[in-house]
Every structure is written in structure tokens, then in C-alpha cells.
Amino acid sequence: ATLLRVDFGLASVLLASDVEALGERALLEAGVPLGATVLKVGHHGAATSSTAAFLAAVRPSVAIVSVGAKNPYGHPDAGALARLAAAGARVYRTDRDGAVLVETDGRALSVTRWRDRTVERVCLDPETIC
Numbered sequence: 723a724t725l726l727r728v729d730f731g732l733a734s735v736l737l738a739s740d741v742e743a744l745g746e747r748a749l750l751e752a753g754v755p756l757g758a759t760v761l762k763v764g765h766h767g768a769a770t771s772s773t774a775a776f777l778a779a780v781r782p783s784v785a786i787v788s789v790g791a792k793n794p795y796g797h798p799d800a801g802a803l804a805r806l807a808a809a810g811a812r813v814y815r816t817d818r819d820g821a822v823l824v825e826t827d828g829r830a831l832s833v834t835r836w837r838d839r840t841v842e843r844v845c846l847d848p849e850t851i852c
Contacts, residue, residue: 725749727758731828732846736780738764738771746776759831759846760784760824761811767798777809783844784833785811786822793817812842 726737736758741749742765749756761782765771766789785806789797798815806813812833814822820837830852831844845852 725764727755730826733760733826733828733831734758735760735762735824736782737762740765742768742770743773743776746771746773750775750779756780758782759844760786763787763798763802763806765797766793766795767802767806767815768795769799769801772802772805774805774808777805777811780809782806782809782811783846784824784831785809785813786824787813787815787817789815789817791817812844 724739725741728735734757736756738761756779758780759782761780763772763785767787787798803813814833814835816822819835823834823836825832829847829850831846832841833844834841843852
């Protein structure tokens, strides 16, 4: 499975590419460090991605599902969305929110929904006022 994790201060972003359950399990078994503040959800939120075990290892505060509106695959899957919510992630979807922009100074995140230009802040450092 191909993924990329970027760390900056207290913020980390895990880009999960098209990893599905089998790849997630292999990453867990290999002991790959998966913890991340932001998860770009694998395989467009398909039913075969974002398993509970994988999400327990990642512990995302923010999850972004890159998915086209009215796509023929039915992505994102309701079960995958439920697992993301159960993991405590704030879920953003490109089919509803437009582009999702994430900015960080390493102590806090700003997440912008391009469609309506709303910005949400996520504090990562208890000493930071958001």
C-alpha cells in the first residue's frame, strides 16, 4: 500500500491513497506509524476502506473524503462514514464541501470548505487559543 505521512509541529497528515482493508491490515501488522491529525480517506470512502482497526491506529481529528458528486460507485459508503464518525473525526467531503483546504502552523489547524468559505479551527496544543 502506498501512503504518505507529513508531520509539522503537532500536526500530521496521512494521505491514504487507494488503500483498502487488506492494505490497512498489512500496514498495521508491519507496525507502520499511522497516527495523524488529518486523514485523507483511502479509496474515496469505499466500503472496503477505513476499517475500525485502521482508524483506531490513525486517530484522526479531521477526515477528508475526496469524492465526485453523484459518482457511479456510490462513494462514500455509509458504513465507512459511520466508522469515521465513531472514530471521532470531523468529516469533510469534496462532493458537498467543494475543495477542502487544510492549513497549519503546527499548533492549530484551519480547515476551509471552499463551497461556502467557512473555516473551522482545530486546536492541537492546549496552550494555544483558537
